[in-house]
Amino acid sequence: MSDSLRGKRALVTGASKGIGLAVAKSLVQAGVQVAICARKDTELRRALQLLNESVPDSKSTGMVADVSKTKDVSDLFSFVDRELGGLDILINNAGLGIFRSTADLTPEEWDSMIATNLSGAFYCSHAALARFKQAGGGFIINISSLAGKNAFAGGSGYNASKFGINGFSEAMMLDHRNDNVRVSYIMPGSVDTDFSGKGTEEKSEWKIAPGDIADLVLHILQMPSRTLISRIEVRPSRPNKN
Ligand SMILES: NC(=O)c1ccc[n+]([C@@H]2O[C@H](COP(=O)([O-])OP(=O)(O)OC[C@H]3O[C@@H](n4cnc5c(N)ncnc54)[C@H](OP(=O)(O)O)[C@@H]3O)[C@@H](O)[C@H]2O)c1
Numbered sequence: 001m002s003d004s005l006r007g008k009r010a011l012v013t014g015a016s017k018g019i020g021l022a023v024a025k026s027l028v029q030a031g032v033q034v035a036i037c038a039r040k041d042t043e044l045r046r047a048l049q050l051l052n053e054s055v056p057d058s059k060s061t062g063m064v065a066d067v068s069k070t071k072d073v074s075d076l077f078s079f080v081d082r083e084l085g086g087l088d089i090l091i092n093n094a095g096l097g098i099f100r101s102t103a104d105l106t107p108e109e110w111d112s113m114i115a116t117n118l119s120g121a122f123y124c125s126h127a128a129l130a131r132f133k134q135a136g137g138g139f140i141i142n143i144s145s146l147a148g149k150n151a152f153a154g155g156s157g158y159n160a161s162k163f164g165i166n167g168f169s170e171a172m173m174l175d176h177r178n179d180n181v182r183v184s185y186i187m188p189g190s191v192d193t194d195f196s197g198k199g200t201e202e203k204s205e206w207k208i209a210p211g212d213i214a215d216l217v218l219h220i221l222q223m224p225s226r227t228l229i230s231r232i233e234v235r236p237s238r239p240n241k242n
Helices: 018-029 041-054 070-084 107-135 156-179 210-221
Strands: 009-013 033-038 061-064 089-092 138-143 181-188 231-234
Touching (some): 009 018, 018 089, 061 070, 138 210, 156 231
Parallel strands (some): 009 089, 033 061
8 A cells, every 4th residue: 555645634424334434444544534424423433433443543533414414514524624624535425325216206305315415425525625725636536326327217316316426526527627636436336335224134245345445445546646537337246146
């Protein structure tokens, strides 16, 4: 592992478990000062304890925040300013999925996916870009999904949010790459997490491990500054045939 990340400051949203927690852990192990957020306090505290045990003296920090709410995002970035003294890396990972046919999906369920998966990434990116402008650059990595390019039955709301974040990421990349801001998005297939309460019974060896996504994040962050990995697709090598 190169030392290029040591001392950088990162915010990972939705990092109390799953992919976000794995990314936060890898960043901490690479010497990055990390702040995390999630909506549930108990799970957030448990994640912070785990991060701080994984690298003693790493002093990871975090607060309860819902990225779909502009006031929470504003408070979160004030917290990051205070606790980390600046920001170099934003990982927009917070996300949820509700899978029903369009007729059965309620407007509230639609709104919650668009508000978290898409608007939340915009709110956080907007706040981060203001800090990157002062700092002279930074990274934004959006955790999208293969559902951002492959539609499926029962996925209308989730597909819309992830197709949206792909377009958002590419436009933001073009807006800001000359400001030394590198924007990337990762489109994973099935990852072995408790995504949207699917529960442990669906955990399977064949799925991508959350740590594999964390490795990709570190790879993006460690490319030479002349080179921008703008998007990555990643999928299980041998998907379950059922
Ligand atoms: N697992 C997969 O197969 C897969 C595949 C492709 C892409 N992804 C994407 O990867 C990302 C992470 O998914 P995961 O599988 O790690 O899911 P997960 O295990 O359910 O974790 C989701 C995390 O996001 C947090 N979160 C949810 N809504 C939030 C909000 N409004 N504000 C702040 N935090 C919020 C959750 O904590 P709280 O509930 O406490 O807020 C939790 O920490 C998502 O964007 C998902 O779409 C997942």
